[in-house]
Structure formats: C-alpha cells, structure tokens
Amino acid sequence: GQQLNQSPQSMFIQEGEDVSMNCTSSSIFNTWLWYKQDPGEGPVLLIALYKAGELTSNGRLTAQFGITRKDSFLNISASIPSDVGIYFCAGRYSSASKIIFGSGTRLSIRP
Amino acid sequence: DTAVSQTPKYLVTQMGNDKSIKCEQNLGHDTMYWYKQDSKKFLKIMFSYNNKELIINETVPNRFSPKSPDKAHLNLHINSLELGDSAVYFCASSQGGTSGAITDTQYFGPGTRLTVL
Numbered sequence: 162g163q164q165l166n167q168s169p170q171s172m173f174i175q176e177g178e179d180v181s182m183n184c185t186s187s188s189i190f191n192t193w194l195w196y197k198q199d200p201g202e203g204p205v206l207l208i209a210l211y212k213a214g215e216l217t218s219n220g221r222l223t224a225q226f227g228i229t230r231k232d233s234f235l236n237i238s239a240s241i242p243s244d245v246g247i248y249f250c251a252g253r254y255s256s257a258s259k260i261i262f263g264s265g266t267r268l269s270i271r272p
Numbered sequence: 273d274t275a276v277s278q279t280p281k282y283l284v285t286q287m288g289n290d291k292s293i294k295c296e297q298n299l300g301h302d303t304m305y306w307y308k309q310d311s312k313k314f315l316k317i318m319f320s321y322n323n324k325e326l327i328i329n330e331t332v333p334n335r336f337s338p339k340s341p342d343k344a345h346l347n348l349h350i351n352s353l354e355l356g357d358s359a360v361y362f363c364a365s366s367q368g369g370t371s372g373a374i375t376d377t378q379y380f381g382p383g384t385r386l387t388v389l
Contacts, residue, residue, distance in 0.1 A: 203380030
C-alpha cells in the first residue's frame with residue numbers, strides 16, 4: 162500500500178530559527194496537505210496543495226508540492242513557542258480517495 | 273459553537289466490555305470519518321460515511337461498528353474491547369462526498385482517549 166515517509170521525526174530548535182520538514186511518497190499524489198496537532202487536540206489543516214510545483218504560504222508557513230508529485234516540504238520561518246506541536250503531512254492520489262497521513266514531526270522549541 | 277465534537281473525551285474500561293463514542297458536526301458537511309491514532313501518533317482512517325452511507329471501511333475488525341443516524345452524527349460502537357484498542361480516536365468531517373471535490377479538507381474533533389485495562 163501507499164506509504165508516506167516524513168522527516169525528521171522530531172526537532173528541537175532555538176526560538177527564532179527557521180524550520181524545515183519534508184514528506185516523500187511511494188506513489189504519486191494529486192493533493193498534499195499539512196496539518197498541525199496540539200497536545201490533547203485534533204489535527205488542524207495548515208496548508209493544502211493541489212498542483213505540482215505549487216508554493217503556498219500561510220503566515221510564517223510555506224509549503225511546496227514537489228514537481229515529481231511524490232514529495233512535499235513545509236517551512237516555518239522565525240519559529241515562536243506556539244509553533245510547538247506535531248506536524249503531519251498527508252496526501253491523496255485522487256479526489257475521491259482516502260487521505261493518508263505521514264508519521265509526524267514533533268517540534269519542540271527552546272525559549 | 274464547536275464544529276466537530278466528540279464524547280466522551282476520556283474512556284477507561286475493562287477488557288471485554290462494549291463501549292460507544294459519539295461524534296457530531298455542525299458544519300453541514302456531507303462526509304464524516306473515524307480515525308485511530310496509536311501511541312506513536314500514527315493516524316489511520318478506519319471508516320468514512322457520506323450522507324449516512326458507508327464509503328470507506330479499512331479492514332477494521334468486526335468488533336467496530338460505526339452508525340450514522342443522520343449526516344451530522346457518526347457514532348462508533350466497539351464490542352469486546354481488547355488491550356490493543358487503546359488509542360485516541362478522532363472523528364472528522366468534510367464537505368464533498370464520493371465525488372470528492374478536489375478542495376476537500378477535513379475538520380477534526382478533539383479526540384477520545386480510550387484506555388483498555
């Protein structure tokens with residue numbers, strides 16, 4: 162079946178630093194999604210990408226849909242304490258198919 | 273004005289018991305989902321319902337039976353609970369159904385932490 166490899170598994174960075182994480186798939190996707198999960202809460206959608214090569218921003222967050230359609234990355238600029246949480250990539254290979262989630266990147270920030 | 277709500281938030285029970293988790297969404301969405309998140313935070317879909325009809329069933333044991341009385345509700349009943357059922361269960365909803373609009377995105381509930389002793 163389809164698998165999503167997300168890296169890194171965890172990150173421990175200084176406040177103010179930029180963050181980068183990525184996701185690769187064994188299959189081509191036509192949609193890439195990035196979610197954030199805070200402790201004790203459900204995942205919340207941050208950015209959705211629908212076209213190969215697409216670059217989309219949401220405040221300090223920027224995500225790109227890889228040209229090969231098998232990867233995506235998420236960048237966070239000038240991290241702040243509230244960025245702490247688990248970031249999940251997710252993808253789907255057709256508009257009618259289920260969403261498959263990556264294993265998550267746990268972000269921790271030193272004040 | 274919670275969009276997707278689940279009850280209970282926490283559920284602790286003995287092995288072999290039967291339990292239910294309820295989910296309601298007030299977003300007017302057509303499609304609802306149940307996900308299971310294990311201790312390693314891996315999130316996997318279990319079921320999907322569109323307008324009260326089952327459209328995705330991901331090889332989940334028969335002990336799990338979803339029920340959708342109307343399109344705003346999707347409940348999950350679990351029979352004969354096992355230790356391995358301990359996890360956080362998330363309900364989610366989205367607009368769009370089997371035709372799956374390409375802009376379809378899912379809204380998650382706060383989760384129900386199930387602990388089986």
